[in-house]
Amino acid sequence: MPQYLLAIDQGTTSTRAIVFDAEGVPVASAQRELHQYFPRSGWVEHDPEEIWQGTLAVCREALWKSGLRAGQIAGIGIANQRETTLVWEADSGMAIHPAIVWQDRRTAQRCAELQSAGHEQRITAATGLLLDPYFSASKLAWILDNVPGARARARRGELRFGTVDSFLLWRLTGGRSHRTDAANASRTLLFDIHAQQWDEELLRLFDLPASLLPPVQDCTAEFGATPAKLFGAPIPILAMAGDQQAALFGQACFRPGMVKSTYGTGCFMIRNTGDIPVVSRNRLLTTVAYRLQGRVTYAVEGSIFVAGAALQWLRDGVQLIRHAQESESLAEQAGDSCGVYLVPAFTGLGAPYWDPQARGAIFGLTRDTGIKEIVTAGLQSVCYQSRDLLEAMQMDAATPSDKTVLRVDGGMVVNNWLVQFLADILGVAVERPRVIETTALGVAYLAALQAGIYSDVQQIARLWRNQQRFEPRMESERRTRLYAGWLNAVQRVRSQR
Numbered sequence: 001m002p003q004y005l006l007a008i009d010q011g012t013t014s015t016r017a018i019v020f021d022a023e024g025v026p027v028a029s030a031q032r033e034l035h036q037y038f039p040r041s042g043w044v045e046h047d048p049e050e051i052w053q054g055t056l057a058v059c060r061e062a063l064w065k066s067g068l069r070a071g072q073i074a075g076i077g078i079a080n081q082r083e084t085t086l087v088w089e090a091d092s093g094m095a096i097h098p099a100i101v102w103q104d105r106r107t108a109q110r111c112a113e114l115q116s117a118g119h120e121q122r123i124t125a126a127t128g129l130l131l132d133p134y135f136s137a138s139k140l141a142w143i144l145d146n147v148p149g150a151r152a153r154a155r156r157g158e159l160r161f162g163t164v165d166s167f168l169l170w171r172l173t174g175g176r177s178h179r180t181d182a183a184n185a186s187r188t189l190l191f192d193i194h195a196q197q198w199d200e201e202l203l204r205l206f207d208l209p210a211s212l213l214p215p216v217q218d219c220t221a222e223f224g225a226t227p228a229k230l231f232g233a234p235i236p237i238l239a240m241a242g243d244q245q246a247a248l249f250g251q252a253c254f255r256p257g258m259v260k261s262t263y264g265t266g267c268f269m270i271r272n273t274g275d276i277p278v279v280s281r282n283r284l285l286t287t288v289a290y291r292l293q294g295r296v297t298y299a300v301e302g303s304i305f306v307a308g309a310a311l312q313w314l315r316d317g318v319q320l321i322r323h324a325q326e327s328e329s330l331a332e333q334a335g336d337s338c339g340v341y342l343v344p345a346f347t348g349l350g351a352p353y354w355d356p357q358a359r360g361a362i363f364g365l366t367r368d369t370g371i372k373e374i375v376t377a378g379l380q381s382v383c384y385q386s387r388d389l390l391e392a393m394q395m396d397a398a399t400p401s402d403k404t405v406l407r408v409d410g411g412m413v414v415n416n417w418l419v420q421f422l423a424d425i426l427g428v429a430v431e432r433p434r435v436i437e438t439t440a441l442g443v444a445y446l447a448a449l450q451a452g453i454y455s456d457v458q459q460i461a462r463l464w465r466n467q468q469r470f471e472p473r474m475e476s477e478r479r480t481r482l483y484a485g486w487l488n489a490v491q492r493v494r495s496q497r
């Protein structure tokens with residue numbers, strides 16, 4: 001029986017493929033950067049063909065590096081940047097518009113109008129989300145409204161909608177499979193997370209024909225198989241999940257109360273709430289963590305739009321650094337109390353503020369402020385935003401716990417200074433696992449479950465390995481003072497005060 005898994009992690013800034021063995025150990029990997037297009041202020045797009053070609057290329061390269069044949073791969077798992085919206089032709093498979101990326105704010109006005117018309121409460125009750133341009137529904141409606149003839153073609157059943165998972169599945173199966181999974185569906189603003197089906201009233205609200213939408217399956221399912229010509233032999237696709245939910249799975253956060261936070265382009269903190277869809281009183285999202293054999297595990301999520309992207313801005317935008325990793329030594333030199341606050345609200349503020357009109361700022365500059373202080377403030381902003389989320393989560397919890405441990409992953413957490421400051425400012429222990437590619441690992445685990453390599457999640461939980469635990473060591477008076485400075489800075493960039 002084949003024992004290896006091929007995990008695809010199609011992220012915002014790059015596409016990765018990793019081959020894992022049955023113990024969850026990476027055997028080979030490949031990665032491609034993905035171009036970001038900013039055609040107007042607040043717009044963010046990706047090229048669908050680049051997403052597809054990049055995915056195909058990294059899968060082939062990872063397989064080649066592993067020395068394995070396609071026949072030795074038990075299955076493929078797809079994890080993906082969520083919410084990003086694509087519409088393509090059913091006959092040709094060609095997208096009719098560039099992918100509108102989750103960070104894109106072009107539909108802020110439309111969302112504000114729907115909010116004023118009183119639709120938010122109903123939308124939140126069904127989907128667990130908020131009326132924000134972040135989610136897919138308003139992006140999909142925008143494509144149908146702005147690509148000539150698209151709405152009529154959609155009504156005639158000629159078009160298909162999907163988030164990146166569905167688009168890749170369509171291409172990987174040669175146009176034979178149009179499906180999504182419950183975790184990805186739960187990010188569209190069209191999916192009733194309680195009834196586990198598309199919400200017809202919301203489809204009417206956004207004027208979207210049901211024929212556009214993919215059927216929704218568990219995160220583990222027989223999603224289809226690749227034609228032999230792609231990798232030399234057919235490989236079944238056995239799992240799909242949004243990247244953040246996949247990371248929760250890869251971090252083995254299977255018990256209610258367990259929390260993970262992923263630090264990539266953005267930062268996404270997710271707390272498992274078991275079979276209860278906890279409704280946040282602090283503007284966090286209720287979402288599907290994963291669905292296995294028809295059984296839903298829910299989560300609350302706090303989403304921050306800019307985490308690693310702040311470092312990218314420091315590198316590419318203002319060119320204060322040449323590589324993100326330089327930030328660690330600069331912060332070590334600057335220390336943690338230079339008094340500078342960088343609020344990276346480049347595309348508005350996500351949870352718990354949800355302010356699409358807010359914009360970024362730097363506060364506390366003095367004559368002796370230099371590059372290292374500003375870079376340090378960029379790293380600190382990620383930690384302060386994490387505290388905003390953790391506080392909201394703890395206030396939501398029925399029985400707040402002072403024993404929270406945060407499991408972290410993503411490209412930023414190689415930075416020891418950042419993770420220590422995170423533990424300090426949160427006042428909780430932070431654990432960094434051996435495999436920080438937990439998104440890919442999580443979807444590989446899901447595929448392995450479907451392949452029968454594991455019989456249940458307990459087996460997966462036993463595979464999780466800690467690499468380093470960071471204990472908080474900052475005095476509480478200092479923690480309080482630094483965080484108060486952050487709250488003050490955020491208040492000053494808000495559009496609705």
Ligand SMILES: Nc1ncnc2c1ncn2[C@@H]1O[C@H](COP(=O)(O)OP(=O)(O)O)[C@@H](O)[C@H]1O
Nearest residue numbers: 011013014264265308309311324325411412415
């Ligand atoms: N040593 C580092 N310190 C801080 N940030 C880093 C470091 N190395 C990489 N990053 C940041 O991590 C991000 C990449 O993480 P990754 O998980 O690959 O992102 P994504 O999945 O969103 O594409 C980039 O935004 C980069 O700026």
Ligand SMILES: O=P(O)(O)OC[C@H](O)CO
Nearest residue numbers: 011012081082264265266
């Ligand atoms: O591509 P990432 O890792 O930044 O994740 C993006 C999220 O899925 C957006 O919700």
